[in-house]
Amino acid sequence: MTTDTLNIRQMCDAFDVTPRTLRFYEAKELLFPIREGQRRLFTKRDRARLKLILRGKRFGFSLEEIRQLLDLYHMDDGQEAQLSKTYVLAERHLADMEAQKAELEEAIGELKEQMAWGAEKLAQLAKEKTAAA
Amino acid sequence: MTTDTLNIRQMCDAFDVTPRTLRFYEAKELLFPIREGQRRLFTKRDRARLKLILRGKRFGFSLEEIRQLLDLYHMDDGQEAQLSKTYVLAERHLADMEAQKAELEEAIGELKEQMAWGAEKLAQLAKEKTAAA
DNA sequence: CGTTACGTTTACGTGCGCGTCAACTTTGCT
DNA sequence: AGCAAAGTTGACGCGCACGTAAACGTAACG
Known part of the structure; x- marks a missing residue:
């Protein structure tokens, strides 16, 4: 041990x-x-x-936001008074994270589009170079 | 107009x-x-x-990271020299974002678990109060 | 017993992302 | 012409999240 x-x-x-x-x-x-x-x-x-x-x-x-949320993961049976308040905080936090997830998915989609455009551009350039040789 | x-x-x-x-x-x-x-x-x-x-x-x-990435969305046909370099940057960025998405999903799952635990605790407390009345 | 390694406190320094004046033009009313 | 509203350029300030250096404690090793 x-x-x-x-x-x-x-x-x-x-x-x-x-x-x-x-x-x-x-x-x-x-x-x-x-x-x-x-x-x-x-x-x-x-x-x-x-x-x-x-x-x-x-x-x-921020660290301060994180500090408040940490309590959530370390509530023992002593602090019932805070439990309800903490639960509400957690709900807001969860909503934030799901919003962030949605936005992240959108951003990933857009970035992929841009990259497809860039890849096509690169292919074109490669072709031109080959043709020039 | x-x-x-x-x-x-x-x-x-x-x-x-x-x-x-x-x-x-x-x-x-x-x-x-x-x-x-x-x-x-x-x-x-x-x-x-x-x-x-x-x-x-x-x-x-960071704003500096963002500055570098912005070029990605505003490449016109003039900067072929940078295109390849920028594309590589984009690949890394995309990988970062997808990793972040995966982690976010994990975190959401864990938070939901914690909240379920909290909800149960709250239900228990409510029950005790009712019994005491 | 000295010194080397690892840890500690205290305190000032730093980079980022702006906030907040101050002093000055420029524009648009009246 | 006069004057307020909106915008501009410095320049300093500030909170956050640490970095960094100085001075000290202490446990272990040769």
Whole structure:
């Protein structure tokens, strides 16, 4: 059994981020590594959260938005008071993501069109060069 | 026929951005409004580009990345030299977008799971309250 | 016991994407 | 002619998401 916690270096290697980034996320209350003396130890929970953080970033969400949403994935049975509020937040977030998906599909379609045009252009040019030879 | 160009105010209203943003995009060579005296007039081409800029931003691309990609949508027959290079860029961009789409779909799935869990929790709580009454 | 490696805090610096004045033209009413 | 509205060019400011350097702690190894 491998202690189930990672030190900062292992964590950085695992997710391709810098120590500064992890400390920054902790300061912003996105991660909560436990301490062994003054050193940080990142738990399974931190790894799950970091995965979601990096995903959120790729989708263009700010760290503050991400912080609020993280609660969603880590609600335990203690915080019923917040549950309803968090659920509403999640609904909005889901709507955002589905809108983004739709727009992304449209954009992919348009880009493919453009590329088809470009491919045709390139074929033409290749032909001209062959003809000139 | 309505002159086919928009002044800065009309452009701002049409896309819900500020004048500062449009001037900034021009400075960064993302837009190329023509000048009537010293005033800017935004053409159909600028409107098409701005639409793509705002879309790119929603997908989390930087303005510099967007600038490079914009050429893709505005290649005319003059720049054959760049065409091939731009095409390669487009392929990478397309791959990025499709990867993003896949990840987005996964994320949507996971979020829905979480929400189902939350919904169940909420139902439980409602039931308990009813029982207590 | 020194020094090397790894981690820590504190703090200032940086690039991006604009916001926000200030000072100045230009245009369109009245 | 006068004056407000709309637009222009600097220039500085700001929040975010870290980068980077300085100074310090500590555990391990030869």
